[in-house]
Amino acid sequence: MKKYCFGVDIGGTSVKLGLFTCEGELLDKWEIPTAKADGGAAILTDVATSLEQKLSERNLTKEEFVGVGIGIPGPVSADGTVFECVNLGWGTTPVKAEMEKLIGLTTAVGNDANVAALGEQWQGGGKGFESSVMITLGTGVGGGVILNGEILAGANGAAGEIGHLYVNYEEEDLCNCGKPGCLEQYASATGIVKEAKRYLAAHDEPTSLRGVEPLSAKIICDAAKNGDSVAQKMVDQLGRYLAIACSHLSHVVDPEVFVIGGGVSKAGEILLDAIRRHYDPICMKAVKGKPFKLATLGNDAGIYGSAKMVLGK
């Protein structure tokens, strides 16, 4: 009788690991450092060792496990191979095959942003929905599209690359990805600060933001909540760009719900309201009024989603 699974989220600094019941209860979570030396050669061995230790510590047997899900910060092919993962130092790495050999448990592998989206749909902000889109607003902007309870990966692992949706056709500055006008340029924590500095340089309105150094997305959102009109304009613009991206997503995949996560989403309802204000007017009737919710799992979304990935629908 299969009762458990492991969810693993491999990041550039640490690996998060979780022990779950098949019903989605997180029984235990822990972290190990990511062994990036030697092109990340020891990362998967370390993960396998840590999982074996947990089995032994809890007196569990592999027969009780559905398997292991692993989220990777890079594109993953349908057969669980990672072709390049700069953050881990990896070249082509058949993660699924290697992990199955190391630990003797069925392994599923996915991109970390997609996996987090699956986690939020399973047990977080998207719980109760069959299809969802998650947008993660952090240092960059990531995301994932979940259809009928499964990750949409795409032909080149690039489905759900929401941070690179083209939301400003007039932009001349290039995103880190090499093209202009990406959502990430306006909605990442750094993008929000850059846009505010652009505005402050071009206008002389009084605002509590002027002269603040270092300026941050949190300072801007807090100032907006306190009634600073320039900060409110910045949050409104952020909502406009996110609404444009959501309009594109709705006319392509028509999800049941949008879930907004990442550090910037701590701004809360003021951010969701800004998105909602701009979303309906740029959508056809059939997709107006979709729910926008906040992510609830925080940094655990990845281990939840990895676990769900190996459990399947």
Next chain:
Amino acid sequence: MKKYCFGVDIGGTSVKLGLFTCEGELLDKWEIPTAKADGGAAILTDVATSLEQKLSERNLTKEEFVGVGIGIPGPVSADGTVFECVNLGWGTTPVKAEMEKLIGLTTAVGNDANVAALGEQWQGGGKGFESSVMITLGTGVGGGVILNGEILAGANGAAGEIGHLYVNYEEEDLCNCGKPGCLEQYASATGIVKEAKRYLAAHDEPTSLRGVEPLSAKIICDAAKNGDSVAQKMVDQLGRYLAIACSHLSHVVDPEVFVIGGGVSKAGEILLDAIRRHYDPICMKAVKGKPFKLATLGNDAGIYGSAKMVLGK
């Protein structure tokens, strides 16, 4: 032994019907008028009668049939119900249930644009690919997203509403759908003419297009092929808007191929080249260089796709 299926494409003027082998060979096709009187009450009965006649004419039995696929010009729910179809005069109509009762064969129902996309992937421009996006440039702009050989319908049947992707954030005129800046405003046959007239009114460059009445998308594309620089600008702009839509589609679903169909696509390679020219510079590396192909099934795409829908993957 199941050997055959029917594909039916119900339009506002006529119903197209096809008899297919399970391998995708079209053995016979015919049309009947769409009985729009009395709120379209007789449409499904007429279809059933026509299919029964074909069985009798060819000495085929229902036991040899997988079923009937039906494309409808409106949104269709997951259980095969149409909630409103203005073109057919229908209010809420449980098409799948009614057709199964009328003819005693398994019935699958889908939106006509989605079904045409499936047909093109099965036996047309997208043949050999597992995932594709079709864009149909006709009186309006329709489309469909096919993932792993199946139609992506969306929570409200609005997935693949490519004609209403927001491709011009500066537009003030409204599309028929009620919002501004939709692809359909620039890439439908009427939109192309409207844009050319806008340009002609604002510029006084010499061009063979000036004074032509009625102007048409075909005249504009032909003039572009003949070297008319204004017509070439119009085709280039059309390519730019289509490329923007395809960029959005690629960063959301990352298909293997784009298939361009509908009357406007008869312009051929000059149109595909205009899209390709604008597509790569607005895409991240993982989705650059996707193939753009012309649809090949013409008006038969709907019956092919309906047949494939009932056959399943």
